[in-house]
Amino acid sequence: MTLAEQVLQAARGASATIATAESCTGGMIIAALTDIPGSSDVVDRGFITYSNDAKEQMLGVKAQTLTQFGAVSEQVASEMAAGALQNSGAKLAVSVTGIAGPGGSEFKPEGRVCFGLAQTGANVVTETVEFGAIGRAKVRQKTVEHALTLLLEALKD
Template sequence: MFPEDIQRLAQQIVATATTRSLMLATAESCTGGLIAGALTAVPGSSGALDRGFVTYSNAAKQQMLDVPEATLIAHGAVSEATAQAMARGAVARSRAAIAVAVTGIAGPGGGSDDKPVGLVHFAAQGPGGLIHREERFGDIGRDAVRLASVRVALDLIADRLAS
């Protein structure tokens, strides 16, 4: 279902998290559950993935992940501050030690000069702290932005597992 590189990374993450007895959570907006989907495609993933939050709307981000309304108003849904709040919320609202959050504009519409199509903010919370990453994939197509986002998110989970 997923490209080979994503499958391989998901397998490594599940194996490492299971070995270390660390649970994972995802907080997804533009990826719509694809990160959790990649992880659950791995046999035995129930030993590593606690849950996935698909929080496409601002209301869902607030209700499910406790993202402050003030953050959404001041910075917007697609921002470093929102991604970080999503990651923190995913850890707080789950049994996970590590969470990754993704919020962005996959396109084809919805972009602006400040926040163009292909802009995606990532955050990962784990024992080694909270990290953020911004990517500007460009207007490469909705599916391509979403798959590229899955790759980055899995890399961030792997980074938090290594810290």
């Protein structure tokens, strides 16, 4: 069973619905879930917010947060996850914002991805993972896998 199938099965068991808020993955997380037939019973929606304007308009990320911390930050990932939860019918939302590459800087290197996880009635949890300069495709794929793992762990708790 794939990781996405495990997430869907766990969501059904928990009577939970899922939303995603994606930047660097451009919809790959929601695609992994919706590639599976029958996923519509637990997948609510996916927000693809690649630009800062989209993050603000669709998810309610504050302009001040983006200015102060930058788009690739746990603060923005937190607001993205909270916004996805608030602007959907989901009980669980995961967010990702990162630098898939090529590029990055000394302060925000290629391969850095910030994750947020929001659940109804709980505080948003965030973390940063440094995948390293392993190439754009690999960073994005590892981001999808990690986001699905976060969802699975939350659904099992």
